[in-house]
Amino acid sequence: MNAERQDAGSGARGTPEDLRIGVYVCHCGSNIAGTVDVEAVRAWAETSLRDRGVVVARDYKFMCSSLGQELIEQDIREQGVNRVVVAACSPHLHERTFRTACENAGLNPYLCELVSVREQDSWVHTDRAAATEKARAIVAGGVERVRHHEELRPLRVPIHPATLVVGGGIGGISAALELANAGYPVYLVEREPSLGGHMAQFDKTFPTLDCSACILTPRMVEAGSNPNITLLTYSEVESVSGYVGNFTVTIRRRARQVDEETCTGCGVCWEKCPVNVIDTRFEAGLGYRKAIYVPFAQAVPKYPVIDRETCTYYLKGTCKACEKFCPPQSIRFDQEDEILTVEVGNIVLATGFKLFDARRIPQYGYGRLPNVFTSLEFERLSNAAGPTGGRVVLRDGVTEPKSVGIVHCVGSRDRAYNNYCSAICCMQSLKFAHLVREHTGATVYEFYIDMRTPSKGYDEFYQRLLEEGTVFIRGKVAEISPGARTPEEDGKLIVHVEDTLAGRQRRIPLDMVILSAGLEPQEDAKEVAKKFGISCSYEGWMIERHPKLDPVATMTEGVMLAGTVQGPKDIPATVAQGAAASARVLGRIQQGEIALEPVRATVDPSMCSGCRICNDLCPFSAIVFHEDRMVTEINPALCQGCGTCVAACPAGAISGTGFSNEQILAQIEGLLMERVRHPAELEAVPA
Amino acid sequence: MSAAAVAAKPRFAMYWAASCGGCDIAVLNTGEKILEIDAAFDVVFWPVAMDAKYRDVEAMPDGSIALTLFSGSIRNSENEEMARLLRRKSRLLVAFGSCAGEGCIPGLANFSSRTEIFDAAYESVSTDNPEHLRPLPSVTVPEGELHLPEFCATVRTLDQVVPVDYFVPGCPPEPHQIAAVMDLAMAAFAGRAELPPAGSTIGAGHSTVCDECPRERHAKQISSFTRIQQVAALDPALCLLEQGIPCNGPATRDGCGALCPKAGAQCIGCYGPAEGVVDFGARLLSAFASVIDAGDPASIDRVLDGLPDPAGQFYRFNLAKSLLRAGRAAWAEDRKP
Ligand SMILES: Cc1cc2nc3c(=O)[nH]c(=O)nc-3n(C[C@H](O)[C@H](O)[C@H](O)COP(=O)(O)OP(=O)(O)OC[C@H]3O[C@@H](n4cnc5c(N)ncnc54)[C@H](O)[C@@H]3O)c2cc1C
């Protein structure tokens, strides 16, 4: 009886005879080997962990290389290795690589465990002896854990063919069109009344100087009329649930107060509306719009919206001029927001950027000195459809500047604001220099720190500007002030700058200064990230799955990124990423179904007490409670294996595949190296 | 009874180590079942019910006792010695009750070092000890050397000292469950039933107290905890936890029949953790934390202030069996050679 019980105790830890564990320690060039004595760890594992089932231990320069993978495959085939522990980088990076290697050799991929001796060891330590000791502990943890691994099979679920694209800038439009033209349904959600994003505000686009509207409008119209695209402007995503292949999305369509069925977009309503409102959005505060308006002439869709904050009827209860004059009687003051629920298989996030607020740098005087403009203001000034009809003039609305300064890196490459380079503003500044000269013939000064023109045709554009006679001053502008010292400086803006090429301080009097403000994440980036279950950086740029090898996907299956939502970039890169995101989605749709990671939580109904502690916790709404039987159940297709409920269940009724109590406790025991240090003690009093 | 009849009956023992003795009383409290037990077994050693000497046990052949119910935890060297002795003499050794299985109330002493415990016992204001006497393991008096059992640094459970065949939870186990366990043992010894796999918990359910609790419940959000004695009126039909009473039912093994919540008091967890749960306190803590309705650190603190005695709330019965087993002071002393 006694002996039997002891067997049960150690039996739970697997029987050593049929376990054949292979341990593979990676050098990662010098990434790991520089700090950890890889060879010593290997030799130790081979001898000290033999009684834990290790039959072979190897080290190799790059385990992830095909030669490294072959080592594993060979041992599985020839030595009958049936559990694999790779001590290398992190599961994020190469779990799949090594699982695939196992699979290639006929071993269930889930019998492989990747433990991190790089991110969690060599990269965070400098003491070689201690780091080597820690690597031993990490390997021992992996070995103890892998003993409890079981064969798992991925779950296959069908993919819904529709896609949600969030954000109707050029990134979102491009993604939507690729998908729609391939024949699949798309919901394109834009929160403004029209598609277009920032690009709709520009006059010309660098480096070729094509007219922005001329290239954007056809894309917008195409998106608006493609039968596969359900256009939802003036709308926002409220919530997302589900998982790749089967997301359920609720969308709030804000009331336009206009009946889209009958409105012809004739424009009588905004002509008749008596309320003028400063347009801080599209016109960047330089122009006006009405209380009922379309943001710009080529807006898609053509239907106006009533801005309830400024409409006299909503403020005072009278007016209704638009309603009176609307030929098809399309005004609907009683229209309410609509909540729409749609099912989609994939999501492309293309919510774009916002401009750095130049007021945050007080010494540049924006908001205080009238003739300091932001880049977006200048885009509107130089735009033929803009508030001045394309005349580049000072804040007084009439005077043409004779001298214009363009300041680079405003809010970018500056520790006080944003460390990063906004990538587009050098080229945008060069574009402005050209446009200023074209429109006014003024002398143009560019104040730059470094000139960044690395794409196709970009440096050629810079050279063209050099030839055009633009004055380039290399130096960071210290201050822009109104203080004239000489008669020539009278009424001018003085730019204080250290000319680092000439090696002296300069004061340059100018009529107009344009601040090339940097790109920043949208104000609500963190909320959006949370809503879609992805992560964003500290600043708010959404994080891609891999910075080099997968800049399109995110760590959440089925959520892709397109455009500046992921980081500063220009239009060509935005369009390319939109297309790439769609290609990824199309690949998924074509497969018809997707294999989901088999790491799932399950409830043992005989143990569930129906306490309902777990019921509200699942971020993926995978938990259902059966009132009749008083037990909880988990929908395996919805469960993402996050473990929240597993940790919460006080009855221990929920277990997570791949993360069982046994596996985790065994790994901890391994990490503590109890078996290596005090094997006798452990056997003496089995807990 | 004739000698032959006695020899044919399986032998039974029960022993009481560091515990209150309630478990022994609970066995006696099984009513008429006790007569059946007496009829079916030859009771060879049971200090609470009959006179016996340790040397009588020592004299028995190894493995000659069929069933020993061992109640109480291992507090001193005498407890440990008896645990080893009874293990040797018994075919089935059962950790009977919460003290033997989990450490129970004696186990709470593991929050303190031996010195602290002796200070509390021999030097507190309510103690009259002018000569500052402390117990010593051995003392020489004119008549010779006297020995006292040594007080161990930590309280251990029975299975932390010797291998154990079965666990019967409860503080104390409920009479109907004791009866069921004894019925099973009697049937097994008579060859009429199979014993469950070694290491099992018997005399209890497979789920937790909520399973047997008739109170109505919903998906939970707890915005504050209140001590039950501070609540004027409780909803008699609604889950206590949902009323802010820190009920341990969700984490406590069922089998008691949800006596406490049925009577309007919160479950305090005497039946120990559910099957497979390693650390009762950690489980319950993470369950409570999962349903606390508080967003920022300040409001989380406010909710937790409603649990003035976390050690008592979460580890009242199972500190010695928990992953940590003891507080820092006791550990430190334990590690001393
Ligand atoms: C002054 C200036 C000049 C530039 N000139 C050029 C140029 O000449 N050439 C060039 O290549 N690049 C230029 N750029 C860069 C260019 O603007 C970007 O590359 C491009 O606009 C990025 O497109 P996008 O779709 O990623 O983002 P955006 O254009 O910002 O579009 C994002 C869209 O998403 C919508 N949105 C945001 N959040 C939500 C939400 N939660 N729900 C629904 N919708 C949402 C927004 O309303 C917007 O319509 C310039 C940038 C600036 C600032």
Ligand code: SF4
């Ligand atoms: S692109 Fe040019 S202007 Fe913009 S932040 Fe980078 S270096 Fe500065």
Ligand code: SF4
């Ligand atoms: S592990 Fe639990 S909480 Fe997490 S996704 Fe699965 S069911 Fe939901």
Ligand code: SF4
């Ligand atoms: S927490 Fe556990 S016991 Fe409670 S309802 Fe959920 S699965 Fe059942």
Ligand code: SF4
């Ligand atoms: S009162 Fe206690 S035992 Fe009953 S359902 Fe609520 S938590 Fe569970």
